[in-house]
Amino acid sequence: MTGPFGHPLSVERLRKSFADRRTSVAAVNGVSFAVDEGQFYTLLGPSGCGKTTTLRCVAGLEQPDAGTVTIAGRVVVADSPRVFVPPHKRGIGMVFQSYAIWPHMTVFENVAFPLRVTKSGLGRAALRARVEEAVATVQLSGYEDRNATQLSGGQQQRLALARALVGRPRLLLLDEPLSNLDAKLRDRMRNELRDLQRRLGITTLYVTHDQVEALSMSNRIAVMHQGEIVQESTPRDIYLRPTAKFVADFVGTSNFMDAEILGPAPLGGWSLSASVGVLRANAPDGVVAGERVIVSIRPENIRVHASDPGVPNTFSGRVEQVTFLGETIDCRLRVGGQLLLSRQHPSVRLRPDDPAWVELPVEQCAVITETHGLSAASYIDDATLATDSEREPRP
Amino acid sequence: MLLLALVPTTLIVALLVISLYLSLRTSVLDPALTLVNYVSLFGDPAAVDAALNTAVFSAIAVGVAMAFGVSVAWVVERTDLAGKSVIGALMTVGLIVPGLFTAMGWIFIGHPRIGALNTWARDAFGATDPVFAVTTVPGMAFVQGLTLAALVYVLVAANLRAMDTSLEESARMSGAGWFDVMRRVTLPLAWPGLLAAALYVLTIAVSAFDIPLVIGVSNRITLFSTYVYGKAFPVTGVPEYGISAAFGAFMIAFGILLGAIYTRMLGRARRYQVITGKGYGPRPVRLRRWAFLAWAFLGAYVLVAQGLPLLLVLFESFQPFTGPPTADSFRTLSTGNYGFIADQLGDPESTIRRSLQHTVVLILLAPALALALSLVISWVVLRTRARFRFALDFVAFLPHAVPPVIFALSASATALFILAPLGLYGSLALLVITLGLSQISFATRVTNSALIQISTELEEAAYVAGASTLAVLRRVLVPLLRPAVAFGFLWLALLAFRELTMASMLFSKDNITLSQETWALIRGGASTQAAALSIVQTAVLLPLVVVYLRYANARS
Numbered sequence: 001m002t003g004p005f006g007h008p009l010s011v012e013r014l015r016k017s018f019a020d021r022r023t024s025v026a027a028v029n030g031v032s033f034a035v036d037e038g039q040f041y042t043l044l045g046p047s048g049c050g051k052t053t054t055l056r057c058v059a060g061l062e063q064p065d066a067g068t069v070t071i072a073g074r075v076v077v078a079d080s081p082r083v084f085v086p087p088h089k090r091g092i093g094m095v096f097q098s099y100a101i102w103p104h105m106t107v108f109e110n111v112a113f114p115l116r117v118t119k120s121g122l123g124r125a126a127l128r129a130r131v132e133e134a135v136a137t138v139q140l141s142g143y144e145d146r147n148a149t150q151l152s153g154g155q156q157q158r159l160a161l162a163r164a165l166v167g168r169p170r171l172l173l174l175d176e177p178l179s180n181l182d183a184k185l186r187d188r189m190r191n192e193l194r195d196l197q198r199r200l201g202i203t204t205l206y207v208t209h210d211q212v213e214a215l216s217m218s219n220r221i222a223v224m225h226q227g228e229i230v231q232e233s234t235p236r237d238i239y240l241r242p243t244a245k246f247v248a249d250f251v252g253t254s255n256f257m258d259a260e261i262l263g264p265a266p267l268g269g270w271s272l273s274a275s276v277g278v279l280r281a282n283a284p285d286g287v288v289a290g291e292r293v294i295v296s297i298r299p300e301n302i303r304v305h306a307s308d309p310g311v312p313n314t315f316s317g318r319v320e321q322v323t324f325l326g327e328t329i330d331c332r333l334r335v336g337g338q339l340l341l342s343r344q345h346p347s348v349r350l351r352p353d354d355p356a357w358v359e360l361p362v363e364q365c366a367v368i369t370e371t372h373g374l375s376a377a378s379y380i381d382d383a384t385l386a387t388d389s390e391r392e393p394r395p
Numbered sequence: 396m397l398l399l400a401l402v403p404t405t406l407i408v409a410l411l412v413i414s415l416y417l418s419l420r421t422s423v424l425d426p427a428l429t430l431v432n433y434v435s436l437f438g439d440p441a442a443v444d445a446a447l448n449t450a451v452f453s454a455i456a457v458g459v460a461m462a463f464g465v466s467v468a469w470v471v472e473r474t475d476l477a478g479k480s481v482i483g484a485l486m487t488v489g490l491i492v493p494g495l496f497t498a499m500g501w502i503f504i505g506h507p508r509i510g511a512l513n514t515w516a517r518d519a520f521g522a523t524d525p526v527f528a529v530t531t532v533p534g535m536a537f538v539q540g541l542t543l544a545a546l547v548y549v550l551v552a553a554n555l556r557a558m559d560t561s562l563e564e565s566a567r568m569s570g571a572g573w574f575d576v577m578r579r580v581t582l583p584l585a586w587p588g589l590l591a592a593a594l595y596v597l598t599i600a601v602s603a604f605d606i607p608l609v610i611g612v613s614n615r616i617t618l619f620s621t622y623v624y625g626k627a628f629p630v631t632g633v634p635e636y637g638i639s640a641a642f643g644a645f646m647i648a649f650g651i652l653l654g655a656i657y658t659r660m661l662g663r664a665r666r667y668q669v670i671t672g673k674g675y676g677p678r679p680v681r682l683r684r685w686a687f688l689a690w691a692f693l694g695a696y697v698l699v700a701q702g703l704p705l706l707l708v709l710f711e712s713f714q715p716f717t718g719p720p721t722a723d724s725f726r727t728l729s730t731g732n733y734g735f736i737a738d739q740l741g742d743p744e745s746t747i748r749r750s751l752q753h754t755v756v757l758i759l760l761a762p763a764l765a766l767a768l769s770l771v772i773s774w775v776v777l778r779t780r781a782r783f784r785f786a787l788d789f790v791a792f793l794p795h796a797v798p799p800v801i802f803a804l805s806a807s808a809t810a811l812f813i814l815a816p817l818g819l820y821g822s823l824a825l826l827v828i829t830l831g832l833s834q835i836s837f838a839t840r841v842t843n844s845a846l847i848q849i850s851t852e853l854e855e856a857a858y859v860a861g862a863s864t865l866a867v868l869r870r871v872l873v874p875l876l877r878p879a880v881a882f883g884f885l886w887l888a889l890l891a892f893r894e895l896t897m898a899s900m901l902f903s904k905d906n907i908t909l910s911q912e913t914w915a916l917i918r919g920g921a922s923t924q925a926a927a928l929s930i931v932q933t934a935v936l937l938p939l940v941v942v943y944l945r946y947a948n949a950r951s
Contacts, residue, residue: 019780061855087858088866100856104874117870118861160856167861 014067060087093164459540464547489545494605500704505529602798732927762887764831803900821903845879
């Protein structure tokens with residue numbers, strides 16, 4: 001869904017290199033994506049993958065080498081004719097990793113700053129009302145006259161958010177805003193931030209290396225690796241149906257098996273010859289018999305049975321090692337020459353050297369064809385996996 | 396901003412190039428470039444003499460400075476001596492005391508004929524030879540060393556403070572005794588820092604001006620700086636720039652070499668440092684009954700380096716004529732010199748009145764200029780990805796490596812020959828600009844470290860919030876930098892107040908400063924009036940120093 005001026009944010013073929021001694025390193029290498037109105041869009045990837053550089057190019061804090069950036073229908077970066085709108089004229093809100101709270105100003109002055117410098121034309125009373133509204137939105141009312149440095153980490157984070165929202169921007173940029181908080185607070189702020197974003201319906205571009213943040217908050221996720229987007233999809237798709245080995249590996253933990261496509265299976269999907277034996281799985285469109293692929297399956301999706309359950313994709317194996325982790329137990333299984341990590345509920349009784357029937361449920365096996373790794377969301381739509389609530393933001 | 400940063404750095408480089416150019420010219424009229432000056436430099440016995448004197452002078456001065464400075468730093472930073480913060484404050488004051496003042500004090504103490512020490516020895520013990528003759532190269536070097544000890548103290552104390560004490564503690568835990576820890580851990584760790592401090596003061600010692608001028612010139616001892624000064628302001632004949640500039644070329648090369656080694660040493664010293672902000676100081680060495688010895692040492696140093704010169708200058712300022720303090724001289728005490736100064740200050744046309752006005756302008760404008768330019772340079776160096784930013788940082792450091800006397804010589808020649816139509820020669824503006832440029836090397840250290848402490852995101856947040864570059868500067872950067880810049884300003888103003896080298900090299904009646912006027916009085920034989928003027932200056936300076944020390948305490 002797009003607004004009256006097209007996408008609130010679209011980025012096309014963005015490139016940015018940095019000089020490193022005598023060579024040049026491409027931090028962002030041809031990144032394209034579009035964010036719909038009201039969407040929470042996340043760039044997810046390890047450090048150095050180019051996600052922050054992409055965000056900074058959108059903000060105008062970096063000048064890209066090539067590409068086009070359009071914010072709310074207005075071209076802010078373009079190649080020909082060369083356009084570069086400086087950050088202060090882009091009308092965006094941004095929360096920085098360090099929050100960047102100005103220590104020489106009070107809470108009120110920090111929030112009022114965007115209104116003052118943009119010559120918003122608000123009178124004294126109107127300005128105060130706007131600031132108080134923003135402060136109330138993040139539940140900091142009553143702290144207006146505090147010195148900004150007297151706030152706790154969580155409060156500073158809210159203040160940074162209020163400051164980003166006070167100018168009512170069309171686009172909100174968040175650069176790893178939760179990474180400086182301790183674990184408990186991070187969980188709380190994660191929910192708060194998501195609820196606030198959904199309530200205000202503000203289009204948001206979020207950068208993080210934390211898969212839990214990305215999966216729990218986003219409408220859409222673009223996983224980045226070495227300056228490129230390797231998969232772009234809904235959180236559920238990213239997790240359950242990775243199209244690239246990197247995505248399966250980076251997001252959560254995965255078992256990988258080399259396999260070869262044998263042909264269409266009689267009951268739907270495809271038949272594959274893998275190291276554990278012949279198995280059935282759904283594969284992306286366009287695969288052909290004889291193609292070498294990778295089958296990925298999450299540890300928590302592997303089922304272990306004491307006797308043959310008589311379902312497809314079940315293989316006879318042996319328990320090799322059991323590690324008790326409290327909430328779960330990790331169990332290393334051997335099926336033929338293949339080692340598989342499985343995660344089980346602690347109530348499951350497993351001992352090393354126990355024989356085991358290992359079930360790899362058909363719908364949980366993701367087939368990765370590295371050549372298809374770059375095309376996003378190319379699976380046959382599965383109504384149980386991609387629910388509407390993820391695709392369509394609430395109004 | 397980029398262009399703005401290029402202005403001062405281009406000027407600094409231009410001044411160096413011009414001094415090199417001067418060394419290749421024999422006269423204003425002859426445009427040919429020649430190496431004649433370099434040849435005559437080696438053929439000039441006075442120049443060779445000055446070079447040798449400078450070498451001996453620098454070696455002794457650095458030795459004395461290190462011996463006192465390091466000992467005091469160790470006592471203050473690493474022992475449990477009570478009341479040592481007073482010493483820290485006194486050492487800081489020692490940095491600002493004008494070299495002219497100390498030199499004058501030491502003439503009163505150690506002059507072979509009229510010095511108090513020598514006349515007392517003569518009267519009391521019938522000594523025929525002077526006990527201590529300050530009018531020798533080692534004598535001057537000793538005095539220079541005492542003043543540089545304060546600087547060594549500041550550099551080494553900072554180094555000792557930042558050293559990772561867990562390295563020493565783990566050595567102790569491994570079973571090493573106090574002495575072994577010192578020999579095997581503390582000293583090897585402190586070594587690069589100590590060497591860096593020695594190199595830093597050596598750079599200053601080789602181009603020292605105040606003490607060689609006041610003590611040396613009247614006694615026909617010439618050092619590098621006073622040689623250049625003598626050539627630029629000859630008693631007879633026309634000023635000669637060529638040979639001085641040739642001498643200067645060697646000193647610049649030497650200074651840059653020292654600067655390069657210094658930077659390496661500093662980098663090595665920093666590797667052993669930790670900035671954790673944790674409150675764990677090193678466990679101080681317990682002095683117990685050695686405490687009195689430490690106090691005796693510190694007391695002796697303060698007395699010799701600051702107390703005695705001050706007392707004698709104070710005493711002489713109440714005398715009509717220079718002479719050692721004797722029973723007779725106590726009967727001739729009078730406030731005549733102070734009356735003279737008061738009269739002069741009341742007369743708008745007097746030199747003292749004008750030199751006061753010039754000094755006020757100088758100490759306000761030169762540091763302001765230096766800091767404003769340094770802010771721009773630091774900003775470009777630290778906040779942009781301009782390709783030449785490291786070159787900028789290096790150029791900003793140059794005025795420290797280049798002898799001030801050469802810097803001023805070049806500025807003077809530039810004003811005289813190249814920018815003649817601007818009428819800068821001999822003007823106060825030229826003095827302000829030259830001193831301001833030379834202060835950039837210190838000022839950029841202040842602005843660099845201040846800017847490093849301000850997270851880039853604070854500025855970026857302001858840009859994204861809709862502030863223009865100017866608004867970011869005005870509303871975010873300047874307010875955040877204000878404390879550090881104010882601190883730097885105060886310090887540079889104090890240094891400008893005591894500055895004599897550039898004031899002498901660029902001297903004219905239109906830009907005479909208080910230190911220059913004091914020197915003029917000494918040279919004219921009115922030493923006691925000069926003493927009184929120095930005391931008045933010190934009295935004016937004192938409140939500023941107190942403000943500075945308060946500031947320094949509040950910041951640490």
